Amino acid sequence: MREGTGERIFIKLGGSLITDKRRERRARLRVIRRLAEEIREALGERPGLRILVGHGSGSFGHAAAARTRIYEGISRPEDWWGFAEVALAAAELHMHVRRAFHAAGLPTLSIPPSAVAEAAGGIPIAFEARAFQRAWEVGLIPLTGGDVVFDRERGATILSTEAVFDALLEVLRPTRILLVGEVAGVLADGPEGHQVIPHLTPARFREILHAVGGSHGIDVTGGMRAKLEMALRWVERDPRLEVWIFSGRRPGALRDALRDPLRIQGTRITWA
Template sequence: MPLVFLKLGGSLITDKSRPYTPRPEQLDDVAAQIAAARRERPDLRLVLGHGSGSFGHAAAQQYHFQRGAETTADWHGFAEVWYHAATLNHLVIEALHRAGLPVIALPPIASVSTHEEKIFIWDLYYLRAALEAGLIPVIYGDVVFDQALGGVILSTEALFAYLARALHPERILLAGQEDGVWENFPQRTRLIQEITPQTFAICREHAGSAAEPDVTGGMKTKVEHMLALVQEVPGLQVVIFSGQTPGNVQRALLGATPGSVIHA
C-alpha cells in the first residue's frame, strides 16, 4: 500500500502576519480534500504533519526562544512555544475530525529527543501501530528536549526527514501558500517545475524565502533539506505546491504533481 507524507504549511493554515490567528475555512477545505482523496483511494496510507505558523513562530519570537534553554526565562519561552503549537494542533485535529478522518495526534515532545538539534531517539511504535490500524497519525513542528542544548524547536520537515529514512514513503507533499519554488522571488513569474541535484546549483540563488519570518528556515533551506533527502531515500519524490489552489491537495494525494517536484 502506498505511503504518503503530507505537510500543511503554517502559511497555509494560519495568517502568519497576525500572531495566533488560524485560517479555519482553509483548514476545513483542506480537511475535506484529504477525506475525498481517501474515499477515492482507500488503500492510501497517510502521515500528516503541519507547521506552527503564526502560533509557534510568533511565540518563539515573542519569548526569544529558538535554540537552547538554560535560564528560567528560556524554559518559560520553551513552555510558551509548546502551548501555542499544541493549541494549533488541536484546531487542526478538530478540522480533520469534522471531515470524518480517523486522526491521532502524536506530539513530538512526548516521544522525540535530540542531540544538538539532531533526532537520535524517536519511538516509532505508536506511529507504526496507527498506520497498521488504518489511522492517520498527525505530527507537527514542536519543541523537544535536547541532551546538549536543553530544549530546541524541531520543524515538521526535520520530523518528516527522519520518518522518511525509516518508513520509505513514495512521496512527501509540502502544501503552502506558494505555487512552488520560484526562480524569481518575490516577482513570482517563473516557477521552477523540476529540481534535481544537477539543476539545483543553478537555481539555488533564486529559491526565495517566506514572506513572513519563520524560525525553522525559509524556502531555500527547505529545498536544500529535501534535495538531500531524495538522494538518501530511493524513489522518493517531494512536491512543493500551493494548498490554496482549489483541489490541489486532493490532486496531489491522488498522484498529480502541482508546483515544483524534487527528485534524485
C-alpha cells in the same frame, strides 16, 4: 508495517497556509477544514493510501518562539517557561487541525514530537516512532507537527515539520512527500516571482546554483531554501522518493495531488 500495499504519503500543511501570519494565534479554520475535506475525498477514491499529516506552527508557535527566544537554546531556568509556552501555542493550533480532520470523518492519532523526540544540537537523535507505525497498520492518520523538543546540548530546540519527516524517513519509508504551502513551488525568478521550476534534482540544483552564482534569481531564500535543501537530501537518501512543493491555496489542489500526482502544479524533486 506491510510495504508495497500502496502509496505512503507524508503531507506537510504549511504554517503560512493554515494560519494568518499577520495575527498571533489566528487559525485559518476554513482553509484547514477544506484541506481535511480534500484529503477525505481523495481517500474515498484511493482507500489504500497511507497518509501522515504534519503541520507548521505559523502564527501560533512562531510568535511565542520569537517572544520567548527559546530557539536560541535554554540558558536560564526561566527559559523553560518559554518552552512550555511555545509547546502550548503549537498545541492550540494542533487541536484546531485535529478537530477539523475529525469533523471531516478522518480518524487521526495525535503524536506531539515533544513527547517522543529528543535532539542534540538541533538534530533529532532519538525518535520513538512506534505510534506512527501502529497508526498506519490500522488505518489511522498520524497527526504531528513542528514542536519544541529537549536537546542534550542546547537544553531545548524547535523541530520543524520537515525535521520530523526527516527523522521518520527510514522508519516509515514514504513514497511521496507533499510540502503544501502558500507558494506555488520553487521559483526561478526570485521570492516574489511567478515562474515555477517544474522539476529539480540534486545535480540540476547544483548546476543552477553555479550558473546564477548563489542566491540570485532562483528563490533560495529563507524558508524555501531550507525546504528545498531538505527535499534534495531526502531524494538522495531514498532515490525512489518523490517530493513535491506546491500551493494549497487553490481549492482542490491537494485532493488532485493525492488522486493523481501528475496533476500537481508545482516543483517536483527527484533523485534523477
